[in-house]
Amino acid sequence: MRVDFRRAVQWRLRARMAAGLSGWGVALLLLMGTRVLAQTQADRLYLSYGLSGGGSLEAGGARIKERRTLELRVPLPPLVLGRTYLLPSVGYETRWMGADVPAVRDDAVDRQFHRIQLGLTVVRPLVPRWLLVTGVMASTRTDFQSSFDMALDTSWVAFAMANYQFEDTPGLGVTFGVVALWPFDKLPVVPMLSLTYNRGPYVLEVGLPRLTLLRKLGDTVELGLVGALDMQVLRTRFDPELRALNASYLRETQVRVGPTVNVHLGRDLWLSSSVGLSLINDYALLDRQRESLNVRGLDMGPAPYARVVLGWRPGRPQAKAKSPRPAP
Numbered sequence: 001m002r003v004d005f006r007r008a009v010q011w012r013l014r015a016r017m018a019a020g021l022s023g024w025g026v027a028l029l030l031l032m033g034t035r036v037l038a039q040t041q042a043d044r045l046y047l048s049y050g051l052s053g054g055g056s057l058e059a060g061g062a063r064i065k066e067r068r069t070l071e072l073r074v075p076l077p078p079l080v081l082g083r084t085y086l087l088p089s090v091g092y093e094t095r096w097m098g099a100d101v102p103a104v105r106d107d108a109v110d111r112q113f114h115r116i117q118l119g120l121t122v123v124r125p126l127v128p129r130w131l132l133v134t135g136v137m138a139s140t141r142t143d144f145q146s147s148f149d150m151a152l153d154t155s156w157v158a159f160a161m162a163n164y165q166f167e168d169t170p171g172l173g174v175t176f177g178v179v180a181l182w183p184f185d186k187l188p189v190v191p192m193l194s195l196t197y198n199r200g201p202y203v204l205e206v207g208l209p210r211l212t213l214l215r216k217l218g219d220t221v222e223l224g225l226v227g228a229l230d231m232q233v234l235r236t237r238f239d240p241e242l243r244a245l246n247a248s249y250l251r252e253t254q255v256r257v258g259p260t261v262n263v264h265l266g267r268d269l270w271l272s273s274s275v276g277l278s279l280i281n282d283y284a285l286l287d288r289q290r291e292s293l294n295v296r297g298l299d300m301g302p303a304p305y306a307r308v309v310l311g312w313r314p315g316r317p318q319a320k321a322k323s324p325r326p327a328p
């Protein structure tokens with residue numbers, strides 16, 4: 001289905017954007033053992049604030065305003081059952097979005113979305129250097145102004161993964177497994193794979209949705225490069241006369257890359273800052289089945305971004321010293 005791009009963007013900007021659902025990108029964002037807004041996989045608790053620049057859309061002559069994001073993730077007290085660890089967590093995110101549209105008042109399309117996330121992860125050590133990680137996460141998004149629909153405004157993710165450490169000392173490892181999600185965009189089950197290397201002065205994390213490369217300068221400073229994929233799918237409520245168009249969701253996709261500086265504040269607290277470029281800033285209209293309506297002119301082009309993260313990063317466990325064998 002193809003829609004005239006000027007009319008389509010007017011439909012989108014007149015809509016009352018309400019709650020959101022993430023698709024396969026959310027599985028990537030949540031379940032790789034890393035979080036997009038966390039600086040590294042070791043960050044367990046964090047508070048982050050991000051700012052992305054705006055830009056113009058070809059469709060409709062609209063200009064996207066600066067976008068802001070505030071996120072908090074808190075791990076809850078764990079429950080230990082023998083060799084099995086239950087790790088509950090709660091997260092909250094608020095996102096500000098808006099646009100300047102000709103012949104529309106300044107705040108007509110400004111929206112603030114809130115996302116609440118609950119998760120439970122089960123970790124069980126297997127044979128030496130192997131861990132089994134399973135869990136489930138539920139996320140819901142709302143603007144606290146539009147009506148709430150549990151079926152459309154909530155997403156569920158279940159995962160099963162294995163982690164293998166190549167050495168006795170934690171540092172070099174690989175994580176692989178599968179993720180099942182509902183609702184889904186393309187596939188109900190997605191394979192996952194990530195590699196981590198944390199030895200000496202270097203930290204490397206490769207996988208989706210992020211890439212991290214850091215060089216340690218002593219025990220208090222880290223310099224490096226970070227890249228991240230961020231995908232949001234927002235459910236859109238149209239005016240009655242426009243519902244026949246079948247557009248129900250707005251998808252925002254960003255790919256960011258830039259240098260970063262991490263500073264150790266003491267007591268496992270780290271302050272991270274990054275300023276770089278958001279290379280991809282694309283929007284798409286989706287129907288109720290989350291299929292693209294192929295509307296042209298909704299890519300914004302590159303824009304600057306900045307992000308600050310205050311995170312709690314527990315120190316890595318030290319390998320136990322091997323006792324010498326008794327003399328024969």
